[in-house]
Amino acid sequence: MATLHIKPVQALDAPELALYLTLRRLDEHERAGVLVAANAKVIKRLLASRFTVVSALLTPAWLEKLEPQLRARPEVELPVYVAEQKVLETITGYTLHQGALAVAKIAPQADFETLLENVSHPLLLAAVEGIASAENLGAVVRTCAAFGVHFLIVGETCGSPFQRRAVSGSMGTIFEQPVVRVDNLAEKLSALRARGVRCLAAHPRPGAKKLAAVDLRGDCCLVFGAEGPGLTAPVLAACDDMVEIPMPSHMNSLNVAVATGVFLYEATRQRG
DSSP, rough: OOEEEEOSSSSOOOOGGGGGGGGTTTHHHHHHHHEOOSSHHHHHHHHSSOOOOOEEEEHHHHHHHHHHHHHHOOOSSSEEEOOOHHHHTTTTTTTOSEEEEEEEEEOOOOOHHHHTTTSSSSSEEEEEEEEOOOOHHHHHHHHHHHTTOOOEOOTTOOOOOTSHHHHHHHTTTGGSSEEEEOOOOOHHHHHHTTTOOEEEEOOOOOEEEEGGGOOSSEEEEEEEBBTTTBOOOOEEEEESEEEOOOOOTTTTOOOOHHHHHHHHHHHHHHHH
């Protein structure tokens, strides 16, 4: 049970509130090893997770709603700053709709080999390359969690899945979905193939196989790129096949999170 140190605040200029005032300074949060949960649903998932909560900044109404979960946390002491909505709205660069924020430490993530050694078979993995949009990356995380992906591989050209917008886009499933960031996605895909994992590129190009015709029941990793540029040549070369979603000829791509959902639905459908 956590002891809550509830501190009313009239302004957000105290040093201990600095992380709440830098919601657009992604590098500062990453260097500090923290993430910011910026809506109540995400905070509820955070409070139910293994991530260490540093503090919360809430309106009185949200303190009343979240106090039981806050007190149930394992931290010995937990600062909770309480301010009126109009005070929270002085945070620049961010429109606060719900009156609830929290800072947490990014939990240590398992490495690639450890994750591989501790998963059941048949494997269902996903990998992403070149996803610059934090919202899209967060939505991919949420989709992977929904379809039971063993872990998501985030390539070196993607943003961090722990950015505020990615955390919000995931609706807090980033606290549950195993994710590994890698320095060389093509190399890791080659390592998977060496272990007998079939790597399939979601890449609508001439010669690509139709999704429904591909057997996804065995160990496989589904690989997705950003809408538009798609996957790079090295990553395509590291995959076994290109696979596409059948669409009318005037369409040639879907949002990456939507495409991820279609592919993962087909994989889980085939697996029963």
